[in-house]
Every structure is written in structure tokens, then in C-alpha cells.
Amino acid sequence: xxxxxxxxxxxxxxxxxxxxxxxxxxxxxxxxxxxxxxxxxxxxxxxxxxxxxxxxxxxxxxxxxxxxxxxxxxxxxxxxxxxxxxxxxxxxxxxxxxxxxxxxxxxxxxxxxxxxxxxxxxxxxxxxxxxxxxxxxxxxxxxxxxxxxxxxxxxxxxxxxxxxxxxxxxxxxxxxxxxxxxxxxxxxxxxxxxxxxxxxxxxxxxxxxxxxxxxxxxxxxxxxxxxxxxxxxxxxxxxxxxxxxxxxxxxxxxxxxxxxxxxxxxx
Amino acid sequence: xxxxxxxxxxxxxxxxxxxxxxxxxxxxxxxxxxxxxxxxxxxxxxxxxxxxxxxxxxxxxxxxxxxxxxxxxxxxxxxxxxxxxxxxxxxxxxxxxxxxxxxxxxxxxxxxxxxxxxxxxxxxxxxxxxxxxxxxxxxxxxxxxxxxxxxxxxxxxxxxxxxxxxxxxxxxxxxxxxxxxxxxxxxxxxxxxxxxxxxxxxxxxxxxxxxxxxxxxxxxxxxxxxxxxxxxxxxxxxxxxxxxxxxxxxxxxxxxxxxxxxxxxxxxxxxxxxxxxxxxxxxxxxxxxxxxxxxxxxxxxxxxxxxxxxxxxxxxxxxxxxxxxxxxxxxxxxxxxxxxxxxxx
Amino acid sequence: xxxxxxxxxxxxxxxxxxxxxxxxxxxxxxxxxxxxxxxxxxxxxxxxxxxxxxxxxxxxxxxxxxxxxxxxxxxxxxxxxxxxxxxxxxxxxxxxxxxxxxxxxxxxxxxxxxxxxxxxxxxxxxxxxxxxxxxxxxxxxxxxxxxxxxxxxxxxxxxxxxxxxxxxxxxxxxxxxxxxxxxxxxxxxxxxxxxxxxxxxxxxxxxxxxxxxxxxxxxxxxxxxxxxxxxxxxxxxxxxxxxxxxxxxxxxxxxxxxxxxxxxxxxxxxxxxxxxxxxxxxxxxxxxxxx
Numbered sequence: 001x002x003x004x005x006x007x008x009x010x011x012x013x014x015x016x017x018x019x020x021x022x023x024x025x026x027x028x029x030x031x032x033x034x035x036x037x038x039x040x041x042x043x044x045x046x047x048x049x050x051x052x053x054x055x056x057x058x059x060x061x062x063x064x065x066x067x068x069x070x071x072x073x074x075x076x077x078x079x080x081x082x083x084x085x086x087x088x089x090x091x092x093x094x095x096x097x098x099x100x101x102x103x104x105x106x107x108x109x110x111x112x113x114x115x116x117x118x119x120x121x122x123x124x125x126x127x128x129x130x131x132x133x134x135x136x137x138x139x140x141x142x143x144x145x146x147x148x149x150x151x152x153x154x155x156x157x158x159x160x161x162x163x164x165x166x167x168x169x170x171x172x173x174x175x176x177x178x179x180x181x182x183x184x185x186x187x188x189x190x191x192x193x194x195x196x197x198x199x200x201x202x203x204x205x206x207x208x209x210x211x212x213x214x215x216x217x218x219x220x221x222x223x224x225x226x227x228x229x230x231x232x233x234x235x236x237x238x239x240x241x242x243x244x245x246x247x248x249x250x251x252x253x254x255x256x257x258x259x260x261x262x263x264x265x266x267x
Numbered sequence: 268x269x270x271x272x273x274x275x276x277x278x279x280x281x282x283x284x285x286x287x288x289x290x291x292x293x294x295x296x297x298x299x300x301x302x303x304x305x306x307x308x309x310x311x312x313x314x315x316x317x318x319x320x321x322x323x324x325x326x327x328x329x330x331x332x333x334x335x336x337x338x339x340x341x342x343x344x345x346x347x348x349x350x351x352x353x354x355x356x357x358x359x360x361x362x363x364x365x366x367x368x369x370x371x372x373x374x375x376x377x378x379x380x381x382x383x384x385x386x387x388x389x390x391x392x393x394x395x396x397x398x399x400x401x402x403x404x405x406x407x408x409x410x411x412x413x414x415x416x417x418x419x420x421x422x423x424x425x426x427x428x429x430x431x432x433x434x435x436x437x438x439x440x441x442x443x444x445x446x447x448x449x450x451x452x453x454x455x456x457x458x459x460x461x462x463x464x465x466x467x468x469x470x471x472x473x474x475x476x477x478x479x480x481x482x483x484x485x486x487x488x489x490x491x492x493x494x495x496x497x498x499x500x501x502x503x504x505x506x507x508x509x510x511x512x513x514x515x516x517x518x519x520x521x522x523x524x525x526x527x528x529x530x531x532x533x534x535x536x537x538x539x540x541x542x543x544x545x546x547x548x549x550x551x552x553x554x555x556x557x558x559x560x561x562x563x564x565x566x567x568x569x570x571x572x573x574x575x576x577x578x579x580x581x582x583x584x585x586x587x588x589x590x591x592x593x594x595x596x597x598x599x600x601x602x603x604x605x606x607x608x609x610x611x612x
Numbered sequence: 613x614x615x616x617x618x619x620x621x622x623x624x625x626x627x628x629x630x631x632x633x634x635x636x637x638x639x640x641x642x643x644x645x646x647x648x649x650x651x652x653x654x655x656x657x658x659x660x661x662x663x664x665x666x667x668x669x670x671x672x673x674x675x676x677x678x679x680x681x682x683x684x685x686x687x688x689x690x691x692x693x694x695x696x697x698x699x700x701x702x703x704x705x706x707x708x709x710x711x712x713x714x715x716x717x718x719x720x721x722x723x724x725x726x727x728x729x730x731x732x733x734x735x736x737x738x739x740x741x742x743x744x745x746x747x748x749x750x751x752x753x754x755x756x757x758x759x760x761x762x763x764x765x766x767x768x769x770x771x772x773x774x775x776x777x778x779x780x781x782x783x784x785x786x787x788x789x790x791x792x793x794x795x796x797x798x799x800x801x802x803x804x805x806x807x808x809x810x811x812x813x814x815x816x817x818x819x820x821x822x823x824x825x826x827x828x829x830x831x832x833x834x835x836x837x838x839x840x841x842x843x844x845x846x847x848x849x850x851x852x853x854x855x856x857x858x859x860x861x862x863x864x865x866x867x868x869x870x871x872x873x874x875x876x877x878x879x880x881x882x883x884x885x886x887x888x889x890x891x892x893x894x895x896x897x898x899x900x901x902x903x
Contacts, residue, residue, distance in 0.1 A: 002707065006706075007704070010715055013704070013776075014718055017719060017721065017722045021721065021722075021733070023737070023744045024736065027736065078629040081628070082626045085621070086626065089618050089625070090619060097626060100633065101633065104633055108879055109836070110854075110859055110875045111640075111646060112860065113640075113859070114874070147656065157355050158353070159358065161321075164323060165321050171621070199727060199835045201840065202837070205863075213744040217727075217728040217729075220729060221728045221732075224733075242729055249721050249724045250717045256720060260778070261781055
């Protein structure tokens, strides 16, 4: 297939994927009063303001940033040493751990929601943001583990050995040599975990009850009822909700793609 | 800058992985300041040997001693050995300066001393203009020197080199080989040098240890290894072009249970139908510039001889082959071990 | 430090991750299984052991079978459509020369959006009066989401829109793993572009395709977000998948035992699908292993 043919094939897909989003963005700038018209006469930001303020979207974005960031940090802190151990230190049962992680990633979230709900309520973490981070980190661990194990395995074996001969303890070699060199892979894993946490709905909607704690998906899902004519405001809210992740896609496209495909191919 | 060398003793080292033996009862001692080359085909266990000495792996059985002290239980750091890896293993995220100083930093030396030693080694190896660069910005030869420098900077008791030249272009290899030899002379340190290239071993080593399938075939000086091989394997492995190992009938000698090995330089080939010597036919002529390698065919066997650069003949041309039987070495056909020349009737 | 103590350190480093997985993932699963054997409605203060009673109830529950049918249909159709659409896209991504980065970024966007947003987007698009579809085809989109069959297909449409890029990327990885020389050799042997695709590319792409099918069917069977946002299972229960049914039973009806049972059935179905695909993958690997 020549590049030109490739682009010819790609165009309908691009239209299919991007036109709806374009329309969404346009609608978000559409003045409410002019909805019946085929096209708006001018663009306005009032919908976005309404979504952020009245719709509680601003707070939801803050909540999501907090939860997603904390989840990524926790998942990486747990997975990186474990991946290093499996890839370089020859842990017995390393393969079993990865297989178990893979199996766990196949759970329907609903299957673990009820006991987690009960457990969180028992330790008074229900309807709190930290209470969300631990289940999130746990469910993104498989992805982080697979990606990071692959990353550490791909590093030349002699780097670790050279660091040891140069006098490092295993942890020292991990900290001073392997981790810095693996930084791109770690960043990719962190990014994918962040995206996963940002997009998650089921746990968020199950474990968070008060409006002040809502994350972006929940705020958006439950958006309708609070406005009389929510159409354009909903469009504005949706558009705002897309901005962070679209930024990630555009800025980190290569990372995200390599992470996705590496994780999948290794599987 | 000179570094006092250490004595290294390997006592019946054995290493098995999952029941497969990589090293079998290897015993070797390396004297202070000696350069011992460990040669053998790939898979013979030479890299395993190095890992054991470095402390990256533990032997299944056997003892390793440095300056008389048993080091089996010591970590690499505690053994004070330095290693140059085949792929150099330079830390890609550090500058050359940081790479060189890394082992000293790990050991907790004061910053001023680290800087001093780094400058010293950089001067020795001509790395001064490269200190602020990253490995990715270096050529193969430069990287190799940084790897060497990182080992040197520690002033270790023993240097371990794992095929340090095999990743270099052929042209670069000879020059660096010479530099390594001069470096060893200058430092007076103890080197254990692993390679699959027997020419490297011949030129660099004080002594050569030939390893095959995890066991030592022979240990000796280059001259001993070349001129007095203990087994047919050693005879065949060392020397280019390879030695001619044939049944005695091929050379008109009485048959027996041993084969005879003759170096190409010990065969004389003369063009012509008649004359002294055995009849043979030219099979292949390879002009090397300073000499010509001529492969001849006789009674179904092929032999290579070193001839004058002017030798030229088409395949099939008749020649006469001559040699001195005293120069031949005999090896038992079954065991491959050296056997005495058969008594002439 | 010897090799043995290195392994011990390794085990220690693995423990935190393993513990979290066991505690937060495995533990609750077992708890759900245990819960499914009880009748438990906290709000009413009821809690007693009923053995397989919940499961017997499900077997007789029309809504359960409906949910199962919805889920199966959703899974089957989504996955098939996504695969068919993703293949040409993957080829395009593979062969696009300049601007391939921009193309990939653009294609990534639908996948990287929260499902909620994608669902809301299409809800807006399909809105009977104001949606884009209604504007372009007046009268065409009339109340799509209010019609049972159409609503389920709308959910499938959203899933396809969102996930085709992901499948395309999986296939792209498979394409990139095929050595270029193979296609070139085939061309020299006289094969046309189509023939190269059929005889060389497609067979070598099979593992990637099976992998994509595996991941996607596991994900599709667990569908929740799309339907929750788009129709909440309505109209009636005609678009309700298993996960949503379980959710409603757990949190709206407050019947934990029953909800747990539905959750567990969903889990077992997912496991069955996973094993089926994995064995298909395994067979492939064995068939292609060198003699």
C-alpha cells in the first residue's frame, strides 16, 4: 500500500472519528438561545462557565487530577521494584505473578465492587478520594507490571552486571542505573495508568456518593438532571472533559502507542 | 600509573545450569601482572568463567582465590575486580566523566579524589576531549576506551576483559589490540582476557588457556600452544590457516592409530609433474599479498600450504608435495590426545 | 551478595505488589463468591445462607437471561465490527509516510476519551431535534435511544467508534513485527499486492488478530460505562448488560447476595471466553512451532 493509498483509506476514518468531536466542540460554543438555527451567529463561553461552576465540573477535574496522579504514583511505586525483581533478579514464580496479574485484569470490575464497598465502608474510606486510589492502583497493577517487566527486560543485561561489578548493591544498581535508563518506559506506564484512572466510571460511581467528591466521568454521567436545558452546557462539559486526555494523546502519542502495543504484544 | 597485579587461583571450578555443565573442574592460576587469555569456540564456557571470577555468579563447586584469599562468598564490590564487557555496558544516561567516576562514587570516595583519578585515566586513554559527551555520541573505539577507563579508574587487583575487541571494526581492532598490549605492559596489572579469536590470544597473552565444552584442553605460552599442542582440538583451533590433520597414509606414511598434524608453513609445494615429494593436484589458490595459500588435493584429502607470493597455477595443475616428518605432531585418532611419533620400521 | 540472596531480595521487592493484588483484587473476588451464597439485604437487615438459591433464582429470571443475551449480542457484534474496521485502518497507519505521528494522535483520541464522554457525545449526536444526525437527516434520528433494538445498536456504535483505534493499534503492532523482506521476496516472486496480503501478511497477522479478539471480547463482555450513560439499560431492560444488572441489583435494590451471584456469573463467562481464546492462541503457536 502506498502512502497515498494509505491516506485515502485513512480519511474516512478520520472523518468518522474527528467530525463528531468537532461538532461537539462547536456545540459547546453555541449560544443556548440559537439552538434551533442551523448555525450559530457567534461563539460564546457562557456554556463552559456554566458547566465549570454550576455543574461542579471544575471540582470534578481537580478530583480526577488528584486521584489519577496518586494512582499512577502508587502503581509505579509498587510495580517498578517488582518488575525489576522479575526481570533481573530471577525471582521464582515471577512468571506466575505476571500470569496472575493478567488473570486479575480480566475480572469484571463489578465482581469485586460489592466486597470493596463493604470493606471501604468498614474502614470509613467510602466516599473519599483515597478510598478510590487503592482499588484503582490495584487494577492498573497488571498493566504496569507487564509494561515495566518488558521495559526492564529490554535493557541490556550487561548494564546491571556492570553496575554490580562497579560496586553497586542490587538496589543501588536499580536506583542509579536501571531506573534512570528505563525512565521512558516508566513514563509510558505512568501515563497509561493515569489515563485508565481518569476514565474509570464503575468504581467511581459506586464508591463516591457526595457531589463534591465526584470525578470527571461521574460528574459527566450524572450531569443531566441539574439543568433545565442542558444540551449546550452538556456539550461544553463534555468538551472540557476531553481536553486533558486529548492533550495527552497529542503530546505523548508515540509513548502511548508504544505502551499499548508493547503491553499487548507481550501478552 | 602502575597498578600492582594480584595472584588469581581457580581451583576445580564447576558451574552447572539446570543440570547442564558449563564449566567442568577448571583449575587455572594467573600470576601477578600476567595476561592470561582464555580462548575457545562459542559456548565453551569462557564467559561463564569470567562471571564466576567477577562474583556475578556463584560456582556450583570449586574455590576462587585472589592473593591467596578465598573470595567465593564475596560480592563483586568486595573482590576488587574490574570488568570490561563485550558490549561495553556504558551507562547511557551519564556523561563520560560520570561513567568513569561512577565506581568511585559508589565506593564513597571524596569528590576531589574522584575528579583527580578521572582526569588521570582520561589523560592515559586520550579521553580528555570527550569527558562531557554521552555514550550515544561516541564512536565504537571511543566507547571501548571509556569502558576500559571505567575499569582502570578503580585500580583493581584483577582486570577481566570479555571479548573487548569483538565489537570493533576489523581496521580498528588491530590498532586497539596493540594499545591494549602496551597498556598491560605499562600497568603491570593482572589481566584475564577472554576471546574467541586465537590470533588475539597469540599476540596478547603471556599464557593461553584453551577451553572446550567447559574443560581446559591445555594451558601454556603461545609458543607452546602453537608448536606443542596437547590435543588435536588445540592444534586445529590455533593457527591460520588451520593445521593439516590427516591420516598418515595421505602423506605416504605407514598407517597407524594416530593422525599427523603439519602446519601449513611446514609443507612445501612445487609446481611440476616430476621431482622429489608426493604427487598432488592444485585445488585452490588464495593470494594473500605477502604469501599465497595453496590447497592441494591428494588421495582424497586436502592440505593447505604456505607458498611464496609469486606462486600461481590453475586448479588441477600437478604439483609435488614435500615435508619434514619431524615437524609433524601426532594425535591419537580416538582420544585426540598427543601421542609419540610411531617408530620408523 | 550471592545469587541466592539476590533472589531473596527479589522476592521481597515483589511482595508489596503481590500483596496489593491479593488483598484488593483476589480477596474481594473470593468474598463475592462467598457473598453470592447468601441472601443479604443490609437495608432490610436480612442476612442468611442460601447456598445455590441465588443461582437457582437467576436461572428462572427472565431479566437475567435477557441481560446475558444483550451482553452476548453486544460482544459478538462489536468485536466483529471493530476487527473488520480496524484492519484497513491498521494497514493505513502502517503505510502512511509523512504525518504518521499526527495520524496516530488523531486516531488515538476516541480511544483515550473517557467512555462517558464518548457516550454523551453520541447521545448528543443522536438527540432527536438538536443532534447532528437529526440536523443532517431530518426525521431520521427520531428517538433512536428510545427504541429497544436501535438503542442497543447505538451502544454498539459508540463502542465501535471508541475502540476501533485500539484494535487497529494492536494489529499495527502485529504488522510491524512482520519482516519487510518477506513482502519484497514475494513481489520478486511475482505476487501482486493483494496476493501478498492474502498469502503472507494475513497469515502472519493471525496471532495479533487472535490477541485482539481475546482482549476485545473480554472487555466487551464486561461492558458497563457505555450503556450506563447512554440508556441506563433502557428502554425497560432491553439494553441492559450483565454488569449493569449486577450494579443495579447491588446498589439500587440493595440485594448483595443476588448482585454478587450475577457478578460471579459474569466473571465465569469472562474466564470461559478467555480460556477459549487462549487455547486457540496456543494451538496457533503449536502449529507454527518449528519441527
